[in-house]
Amino acid sequence: MYLIAGCVQNSPRRYAKIMSSSIGHKPAKVISVTSGKGGVGKTHTTINLGLALCSMGKRVLLLDADLGLANINIMLGFKPAATLHDVLSGGAAIRDILVRYTDGLDVIPAASGIPEMVSLGEDEKASLISGFDEFATDYDYVLVDTAAGIGDSVLYFNAAAEQVLVVIDPEPTSITDAYALIKVMAAQWSSKEFDVIVNRVPVGSDGRGPFAKLAAAAGKFLPVSLNYMGAIAEDDSLVDAVMKQTPLLKLYPNARASRDIYRLAKKISANEGSRTPKGGLQFFFRSLLEQGA
Ligand SMILES: Nc1ncnc2c1ncn2[C@@H]1O[C@H](COP(=O)(O)OP(=O)(O)OP(=O)(O)O)[C@@H](O)[C@H]1O
Ligand SMILES: [Mg+2]
Incomplete structure (x- = not known):
């Protein structure tokens, strides 16, 4: 077992305990958090939505899929002892690299700045999938923090997810890139x-203004349906939280942006009733492999 700045990287015993407590649960809902433009707030949204869902009793896994510029662990203030890179190079199993950030919230860290991970090869994809088979029902939600843009790996993660959350900000370039x-x-x-x-x-x-601009363009030219989930306020508390490498919800639970995030989490979980599960993590990673084939 590794102790990392208050986080616990998994041990086989703890893993067995998680597994036995999860029997009978339905597959996790995999939600990708993505954007066209970089820097619009994907990573903080992923982390804080995860914490909000966790506070509602949900079991959440955050997957850092920004493989080139991993930043979940930086925002959470820990340095993982092992990362996806170790899994891909055969040095670790996925369960070994899970980091428990807090009760009910685990993280799969990516490996910062490892260029070969940006484009996964077939063997790496296959090894990822077989590793994730073991996690079929451990979580209620898997939130996937993607890279920005329209690179292949971003598209694969989004296409495999059950729900795609597109983050924009009010700037015109963020809307056109989305x-x-x-x-x-x-x-x-x-x-x-x-x-x-x-x-x-x-x-x-x-x-609603920025959303309406995006929805108007999409409605005119694309065969898609866009749904307004809500907004997160511009909030200096968030900048402070990022500087302190501590999540906003932990540091300032009553900040304006925190209240917005709790509202969004409620909306996400309220949709559960009408949901037909897509198959959870296994499906997610199998789809990734098939898409990338
Ligand atoms: N609601 C907000 N209020 C104030 N500042 C914000 C807000 N959202 C994001 N920021 C600022 O923008 C920065 C970038 O946020 P974040 O890292 O979550 O974006 P990202 O989309 O994940 O970026 P990248 O594309 O580089 O991965 C934050 O560090 C913070 O300084
Ligand atoms: Mg990010």
């Missing part, structure tokens, strides 16, 4: 439904 991402997802993967979160919304505004 449009480009949605267009490619629709053309290459026949993706039809996207949920949109508008981050960095100024005080006194609710995010």
